[in-house]
Amino acid sequence: MLDQSIASPALPERLAAALPVSVSACFQCKKCSSGCPLTFAMDLLPDRVIRLVLLGQEEQLLRCRTIWVCSSCETCTTRCPNGIDIAGTMDWLKEEALKRGFASQPGVARFHQTFLDTVRLSGGRLSEPLLLGLYQLKSGETLKKIKSGAIWGELRLGWQLARRGRLLPQLPRRLKGAREINEIFAQAKKRE
Amino acid sequence: MKVTYYPGCSLEGTAIDYAASIGAVAGLLGLTLEELEDWNCCGATAAHSVNHQLSLALPARNLALAESAGRDVVVPCALCFNRLKAADKALKGPEGERLGLAYKGGLKIWDLLDYLTQEPFLSALAPKVVRPLADLKAVCYYGCLVARPPAVTDKADFENPRNMERLLQVLGAHPLDWSYKTDCCGAGLAVARPDLIDTLVQRLYERALRAGAECFVVSCQMCQANLDLPQERISKKFGRDYYLPVLYFTELIGLALGHPEVEKWLRGHLVDPLPLLRRKGLVE
Numbered sequence: 001m002l003d004q005s006i007a008s009p010a011l012p013e014r015l016a017a018a019l020p021v022s023v024s025a026c027f028q029c030k031k032c033s034s035g036c037p038l039t040f041a042m043d044l045l046p047d048r049v050i051r052l053v054l055l056g057q058e059e060q061l062l063r064c065r066t067i068w069v070c071s072s073c074e075t076c077t078t079r080c081p082n083g084i085d086i087a088g089t090m091d092w093l094k095e096e097a098l099k100r101g102f103a104s105q106p107g108v109a110r111f112h113q114t115f116l117d118t119v120r121l122s123g124g125r126l127s128e129p130l131l132l133g134l135y136q137l138k139s140g141e142t143l144k145k146i147k148s149g150a151i152w153g154e155l156r157l158g159w160q161l162a163r164r165g166r167l168l169p170q171l172p173r174r175l176k177g178a179r180e181i182n183e184i185f186a187q188a189k190k191r192e
Numbered sequence: 193m194k195v196t197y198y199p200g201c202s203l204e205g206t207a208i209d210y211a212a213s214i215g216a217v218a219g220l221l222g223l224t225l226e227e228l229e230d231w232n233c234c235g236a237t238a239a240h241s242v243n244h245q246l247s248l249a250l251p252a253r254n255l256a257l258a259e260s261a262g263r264d265v266v267v268p269c270a271l272c273f274n275r276l277k278a279a280d281k282a283l284k285g286p287e288g289e290r291l292g293l294a295y296k297g298g299l300k301i302w303d304l305l306d307y308l309t310q311e312p313f314l315s316a317l318a319p320k321v322v323r324p325l326a327d328l329k330a331v332c333y334y335g336c337l338v339a340r341p342p343a344v345t346d347k348a349d350f351e352n353p354r355n356m357e358r359l360l361q362v363l364g365a366h367p368l369d370w371s372y373k374t375d376c377c378g379a380g381l382a383v384a385r386p387d388l389i390d391t392l393v394q395r396l397y398e399r400a401l402r403a404g405a406e407c408f409v410v411s412c413q414m415c416q417a418n419l420d421l422p423q424e425r426i427s428k429k430f431g432r433d434y435y436l437p438v439l440y441f442t443e444l445i446g447l448a449l450g451h452p453e454v455e456k457w458l459r460g461h462l463v464d465p466l467p468l469l470r471r472k473g474l475v476e
Binding site (some may be wrong): 018037038041066069071072073074075077078083085087091092094095098105107108109110111112113116117119124125126127128129132135153157160161163164166167175176177180181184185187188191192 | 205231236242344
C-alpha cells in the first residue's frame with residue numbers, strides 16, 4: 001500500500017542517473033502493461049511499477065515479484081510513447097533488490113548469479129552442463145524434486161540432450177584472455 | 193565474402209545442431225565466417241538483470257576484438273546480438289568513457305537472419321533450390337531480441353518483421369500469417385520458472401495451430417530450445433498431443449538446396465521433424 005511516511009523521494013533521481021529518459025515522462029497510458037506477456041504472473045503491473053518509482057515507494061518495489069518474472073522481452077520499452085526504458089527500470093530494481101537482500105524470487109536471482117559465476121569459473125565462456133549442475137546444487141530443492149518425482153523429467157531431458165551430443169560434460173578451453181576476463185569480473189565485484 | 197562470426201556459448205553446446213547448419217549454409221552461399229578469435233560470453237540476460245557493469249564490460253571485450261578485425265560482425269544468437277548492440281550503443285556515450293575502453297564504435301553488427309535475407313543472398317538462393325519445400329505450412333517465429341527494442345537493434349520492422357517469410361517463399365514453402373511472431377516465449381525463465389514457460393509456450397502452440405501451421409521456423413536457438421524441449425511436458429499438462437517441429441531457417445535452406453547433412457542436424461531436435469518432412473516428400 002502507498003505509504004508517504006516511508007517514501008524515498010530521491011528514487012526517481014537515482015534511477016534517472018542510470019537511464020536516458022526519466023520515469024517522470026510517464027503519462028499513465030498503460031501501453032506497457034497492455035503488451036506485457038507476463039502480467040498473469042505479476043503482482044504489480046508494469047505501469048504501476050513506474051508510478052511507484054515516481055512516488056518513491058522503494059521497499060514495495062524491491063520486494064515485488066514483477067521485476068523477477070519480467071522476461072526482458074523489451075515490448076514495454078519498445079512501445080512506450082515517451083521513450084522510458086521500462087525493462088531497464090526492472091533491471092535496475094533487480095540489481096538494487098539483490099544488493100539489499102530483497103529478492104522475492106530467489107530461484108530466478110540464483111539462476112542469474114549462477115550463470116555469471118559459471119562464466120567466470122569456466123574461463124570466459126559459459127559451460128551449460130556446469131551451469132545446470134551448479135544451479136541444481138545451490139537450489140537446495142533437489143530432495144524435494146526427488147520426492148515429487150520432478151527430478152526424473154529433468155534427468156530424462158538431460159539424457160535426451162546428451163544422447164544427441166548437445167549436453168557434453170566438458171569445460172570450454174581456457175581463453176587466451178582469461179586474465180582479462182578475471183579482471184572484468186573483479187572490477188564488477190568492486191563496484192557492487 | 194568474409195565476415196567476423198560471433199557464435200556465442202550455446203552454439204558450442206546445446207545448439208551445436210544450429211552451428212552445423214549455419215556452417216553448411218554459409219558454404220553453399222559462398223560466405224566465409226571468420227570466427228572471432230578468443231571471444232567470450234556476452235553476459236546474456238544474467239548480466240543485464242543483476243550486474244550492469246558486467247553487461248557492458250563482457251561484450252565490450254568482444255567489440256574491441258572485432259574492431260581490430262575490421263569486418264562486419266554476424267551473430268546467430270538473438271541474445272548475443274542484442275547484448276553486443278546494446279554495448280556498442282552504450283560505449284559510444286558516457287559509459288564508454290567511464291569504462292575507459294578503447295572502442296571507437298565503427299562496427300556494423302548483424303543478426304544472422306537479417307544478414308542472409310539481404311536481397312543479393314535471396315537472389316543467389318532462388319536458382320539453387322533443388323527441392324522446393326512445397327506445401328510446407330509454417331509460422332515464422334522471430335522472438336524478442338533480434339527486433340526489440342529498436343533503439344538498440346536499429347530495426348525498422350520491429351513489430352512485424354517479414355524477412356523470414358520472404359526467405360520461405362524463395363524456398364518454396366508456405367509461410368502463414370499469424371499475430372504472435374514476436375511474442376515472448378520466456379526462454380530466460382525456462383530453468384528457474386518452467387511453470388511460466390508452460391503458459392507462454394502453450395499459447396504459441398495454440399496460435400500456431402489455429403493459423404494452420406505444421407511447424408515453427410526460428411532463427412534463435414533459445415526460442416528453438418524453449419519451443420522444442422518442453423513440448424512433451426506441455427502436451428501432458430494440457431492434455432493435448434502437440435506435434436509442432438521447430439526448425440531453424442538455416443536447416444530449411446539446407447533442405448531446399450539439397451545439403452547431404454540435413455537429417456543429421458534434424459536428429460538433434462527433440463520433436464522429430466522427420467515424420468512431417470517424410471509426409472511432405474522432402475526427405476526419404
